Amino acid sequence: MQEIKKGLEGIVALDTRISFIDGMQGILRYRGIDIEQLAGMTYDAVSYLLVNGEIPNEQELAAYSARLKTERRINGEMTDIMRICNYGSEALDSLRTAISCTAQMDYENDNNSLEANKNKAIRLIAKLPTMIAVMYRCKNGEIPLQPDDDLSHGANFLYMLRGEEPSAIEAEAIEKDFILSAEHELNPSTFALRIAASTLADAYSAIIAGLCTLKGPLHGGARKGVMEMLDEVAVPENANDYVLYKLARKQKIMGFGHRVYRNYDPRSRIFKEMAKKVAKENGDTTYYEVAENLEHVMYREFLEVRGRPIYPNVDFYSAVIYKYLQIPPELATSVFAIGRVSGWTAHCFEQYTDNRVIRPRAHYV
Numbered sequence: 001m002q003e004i005k006k007g008l009e010g011i012v013a014l015d016t017r018i019s020f021i022d023g024m025q026g027i028l029r030y031r032g033i034d035i036e037q038l039a040g041m042t043y044d045a046v047s048y049l050l051v052n053g054e055i056p057n058e059q060e061l062a063a064y065s066a067r068l069k070t071e072r073r074i075n076g077e078m079t080d081i082m083r084i085c086n087y088g089s090e091a092l093d094s095l096r097t098a099i100s101c102t103a104q105m106d107y108e109n110d111n112n113s114l115e116a117n118k119n120k121a122i123r124l125i126a127k128l129p130t131m132i133a134v135m136y137r138c139k140n141g142e143i144p145l146q147p148d149d150d151l152s153h154g155a156n157f158l159y160m161l162r163g164e165e166p167s168a169i170e171a172e173a174i175e176k177d178f179i180l181s182a183e184h185e186l187n188p189s190t191f192a193l194r195i196a197a198s199t200l201a202d203a204y205s206a207i208i209a210g211l212c213t214l215k216g217p218l219h220g221g222a223r224k225g226v227m228e229m230l231d232e233v234a235v236p237e238n239a240n241d242y243v244l245y246k247l248a249r250k251q252k253i254m255g256f257g258h259r260v261y262r263n264y265d266p267r268s269r270i271f272k273e274m275a276k277k278v279a280k281e282n283g284d285t286t287y288y289e290v291a292e293n294l295e296h297v298m299y300r301e302f303l304e305v306r307g308r309p310i311y312p313n314v315d316f317y318s319a320v321i322y323k324y325l326q327i328p329p330e331l332a333t334s335v336f337a338i339g340r341v342s343g344w345t346a347h348c349f350e351q352y353t354d355n356r357v358i359r360p361r362a363h364y365v
C-alpha cells in the first residue's frame with residue numbers, strides 16, 4: 001500500500017506559473033514578482049498580472065481599469081436578488097447566490113473560450129465589491145450607492161459600503177488587503193476550483209466551488225474568527241489568559257499556523273505594518289495592541305511547550321485592519337474573496353490550458 005499523506009501534506013499535484021512560495025524562508029511571488037513589491041502596486045495592476053500573466057504597460061492598465069470601472073455596476077434585478085437574500089451571520093452565503101445569478105445573466109456563461117473567460121474574470125473582479133456593499137446596505141435598510149469611478153478598486157468598495165470616502169491610509173490598507181489576499185498557490189479553495197475546472201465545468205461554476213471552500217473557519221473563515229476574538233479578548237492584558245485557556249482545551253486560535261510556512265508569512269509582515277498605521281490614524285490602538293500580545297503569547301507558548309514557534313497567518317493582521325475600517329465580521333470572508341477572485345480565475349485558465357481530470361485514489365478500509 002502507498003503511504004497516505006493526510007490532508008495531502010507536502011504532495012505536489014501540478015505545475016503552475018502563477019505563484020511561488022518558499023515556506024521555509026517566507027518568500028511569496030506572484031508571476032515572479034516579490035509580494036513586497038506587489039504590495040506597492042494597485043489591485044488593478046496585480047489582478048491584470050495574475051489574469052493575463054504579465055505586468056500591464058501604461059495603456060494596457062488604463063484600458064483595463066476603465067473596463068473594470070464600467071463593469072462595477074450591477075443591474076436592478078441583481079440588486080433585488082441581494083435584497084431578497086438578506087444573509088444571516090455570513091454574507092458569503094448571499095455572495096454565492098449573487099455569483100450564480102451573474103452566471104445565469106451572462107450571455108457568455110456557456111462560452112468556454114479564453115476570450116469569454118477573460119470577460120467573466122473582469123466582470124467578477126469588478127462586481128464582487130459592489131455586490132457585497134449592496135447586500136450589506138440592503139440588509140441594514142440603507143440605500144445602495146452607485147460606484148464612484150474616481151476612486152480606486154479598494155477606495156470605491158469602502159465608499160460603497162460605508163457611504164463616505166475613506167482616508168488615504170484606509171484606501172491604502174484595503175488596496176493592500178486585496179493584493180495580499182489575491183493568490184496563494186494550491187490553497188484549499190484554489191485546489192477545489194482546479195478540480196471543478198478539470199472537469200471542464202464553466203468558470204463561474206469553478207469559482208463557486210472555490211468560494212464555498214473559502215468559507216470554512218480553517219481557511220478564509222478564519223478572518224471572521226480573528227475579528228470575533230479581538231472583541232472577546234478586548235484588552236491587551238487578557239491575551240495571555242485567553243490563549244492559555246484555549247490551548248489547554250486543544251482549541252485553535254484563529255489566524256495562526258500555516259500548512260506551508262514554517263517561517264513568518266510575508267503577507268502577515270506587511271499586514272502588521274499596515275495595521276499599525278491604521279490604528280495610529282484611528283487614535284485608539286487597542287485592537288492592534290491586543291493582536292500584538294496574542295502574537296507574543298502564541299509564539300512563546302508554542303516555542304516553550306512544543307519546541308517550535310507559530311506565526312500569524314494572512315488572516316490575523318488583516319482582521320485587525322478590518323476592525324479599524326469598520327468592516328463587519330460577517331463580511332470578512334466575502335471581502336477576502338474580493339481579492340482572491342483574480343487568483344482563482346488565473347488558476348481556472350491555467351487548468352483549462354493543460355487539463356487532465358483531477359482524480360486521485362482512496363485506500364479502501
Ligand code: SDX
Nearest residue numbers: 184187218219220222251252253254255256257258259313
Ligand atoms: C488560510 O493554504 C493556504 O495557502 C491558505 C491561505 C491562503 O492564502 O489561501 O494562506 C489562507 O487558509 C490561512 C489559514 C487560516 N486558518 C486559521 O487561521 C485557523 C487556525 N489554524 C489552523 O487550524 C492550522 O494552523 C491550519 C489549518 C492553518 C494549518 O493546518 P495543518 O497544516 O493541518 O496543521 P495542523 O492543524 O496539523 O497543526 C499542527 C499542530 C497541531 O498540534 P498537534 O496536534 O501536532 O499537537 O499545530 C497545532 C495543531 O493543533 N496548531 C494550532 C494552531 N495551528 C496549528 N494550535 C492552536 N491554534 C492554531 N491556530
